[in-house]
Amino acid sequence: MTSYKVNSYLNLLGKTAEYESLFSLAQQLYRDQLTFSKLIPAQLAQYCNIGRISNGRLTIMAENGAVASKLKQISPSLLLKLQKLGWEVTAIQILVQAHFLSINTESSANERDSNNKKIILSQTGKDCLNQLATTLPDSELKNTIQSFLKKHQGY
Numbered sequence: 026m027t028s029y030k031v032n033s034y035l036n037l038l039g040k041t042a043e044y045e046s047l048f049s050l051a052q053q054l055y056r057d058q059l060t061f062s063k064l065i066p067a068q069l070a071q072y073c074n075i076g077r078i079s080n081g082r083l084t085i086m087a088e089n090g091a092v093a094s095k096l097k098q099i100s101p102s103l104l105l106k107l108q109k110l111g112w113e114v115t116a117i118q119i120l121v122q123a124h125f126l127s128i129n130t131e132s133s134a135n136e137r138d139s140n141n142k143k144i145i146l147s148q149t150g151k152d153c154l155n156q157l158a159t160t161l162p163d164s165e166l167k168n169t170i171q172s173f174l175k176k177h178q179g180y
Contacts, residue, residue, distance in 0.1 A: 034166045061085075064106050069095055081115035083107070086122040093119045146177045 039048030054075075062070040072092045076084035087093035096103075100117045107114045146154075154170050161167040 030165055030169050060110065061107075064103060065096070065099065076120075078112070078114060081113060082118050083112070083114045083116070084118045084120060086120050088121075089123065090121055093121050151177065 035048075038044050039052075054077075058075055061075045065073075069092055072088040073096060074086050076086060078084075085096055087096055096117075096119050100119070104114060104117055151174060154174055158167050158170040158174070161170075
């Protein structure tokens with residue numbers, strides 16, 4: 026239920042003038058990542074992410090050198106596939122972003138494996154959420170944040 030509330034809030038926030046372009050860019054990047062993941066071998070897709078396209082150059086972040094090497098091998102055919110889909114890409118740049126994906130993957134796996142562990146919210150996090158809640162008008166989001174803070178008072 027709470028994730029529904031957060032998604033509703035994010036959808037509403039994405040329609041505001043201040044955040045519309047940011048949310049639009051994030052959604053486009055997500056769609057592009059899904060498309061990219063379908064174009065490369067499945068065993069590589071989980072170890073790399075696309076970045077932005079700037080001046081016709083697509084940046085791909087790979088978890089390690091082996092993944093980067095394989096991506097470099099398939100980059101000519103990948104470039105052709107992307108161009109056929111209408112992407113305005115003329116070059117591919119591959120960067121190794123060591124440990125980023127492995128750390129995130131490991132933490133996600135650990136969270137799934139240990140559902141009994143409680144996540145502890147730092148005092149700074151509590152203070153920031155409390156400050157946010159006080160600035161919000163009466164709404165479902167404000168109530169949800171306040172409820173969340175009440176649940177995590179003792180931690």
